[in-house]
Amino acid sequence: MGFDSLFIFNGGVIITKKNGMDDLVNESIRFSEVLVIDPDGNQAGVMSKDRALERAYDMDLDLLCVAPNAKPPVCKILDYGKYRFENQKKAKEAKKNQHVTEVKPLRLSPVIDKHDFDTKVKQATKWLESGMKVKIDMRFRGRLITRQEVGMKIMNEFIATLSELCTIEKKPNLEGNTVSCVLAPKKK
Numbered sequence: 560m561g562f563d564s565l566f567i568f569n570g571g572v573i574i575t576k577k578n579g580m581d582d583l584v585n586e587s588i589r590f591s592e593v594l595v596i597d598p599d600g601n602q603a604g605v606m607s608k609d610r611a612l613e614r615a616y617d618m619d620l621d622l623l624c625v626a627p628n629a630k631p632p633v634c635k636i637l638d639y640g641k642y643r644f645e646n647q648k649k650a651k652e653a654k655k656n657q658h659v660t661e662v663k664p665l666r667l668s669p670v671i672d673k674h675d676f677d678t679k680v681k682q683a684t685k686w687l688e689s690g691m692k693v694k695i696d697m698r699f700r701g702r703l704i705t706r707q708e709v710g711m712k713i714m715n716e717f718i719a720t721l722s723e724l725c726t727i728e729k730k731p732n733l734e735g736n737t738v739s740c741v742l743a744p745k746k747k
Contacts, residue, residue: 583624584639585612593624593634605631662692662741667717669703669710676713680720687724687744695731697738704736714738 583589588608595603595611598620606614608622611634615622621639624632663686665679683693695717697710714731721742731740 582639582643583627585615585622588612588622588624588632588634590624590627590632592631593622594629594631595622596625596633596635598636603636611636660690660692660743662694665693665695667695667697667713669697669699669706669713671713676717680717683717683721683742684724687721687742690744692728692744693725693742695740695742699736699738707733707738710738714740718742 590608592605593608593611594605595614597603598618603614612622615636618636620636622634623637623639623642624634626633665683667676667679671679683695686693695714697714699707699710703710711731718727718731718740724745725742726745727740728743729739729741731738
């Protein structure tokens with residue numbers, strides 16, 4: 560994790576990371592004139608960057624450019640450490656509330672035995688009931704590629720067995736020497 564630049568302000572240090580927040584704060588603001596918003600949210604008017612920085616430092620706060628593309632750019636006087644903390648907290652909360660659907664792989668064979676077939680159905684059932692998607696692959700090896708209809712029959716039988724629990728998200732199709740399909744759990 561390399562640092563892009565290091566800013567020292569009023570006794571504190573602000574480090575801007577290359578892959579982190581790239582906020583324009585205090586001396587890193589490159590505009591000569593900015594529209595300033597005070598800590599209460601009221602407009603303080605358009606003023607030079609130096610005057611705005613001086614005003615922020617007098618309040619023991621920082622100057623953050625919140626709208627660099629505006630004419631003139633908008634800067635807000637605030638506590639930058641608290642601002643970053645709040646943004647990180649919001650991002651962490653959003654990530655925690657995000658639901659990622661896991662896709663579980665399952666491999667069938669065109670010459671699968673009845674017991675193995677039942678075991679695979681049982682495993683897929685367990686995954687679908689717990690809300691996971693199932694990706695089914697069937698690889699044709701050697702001369703089995705000439706008997707694709709046998710493999711497709713087994714694949715369709717597998718899907719029909721699970722039809723009460725799932726919907727077909729991606730229909731079975733041949734890609735190279737592998738037939739694959741994706742099953743998603745039905746909405747409750």
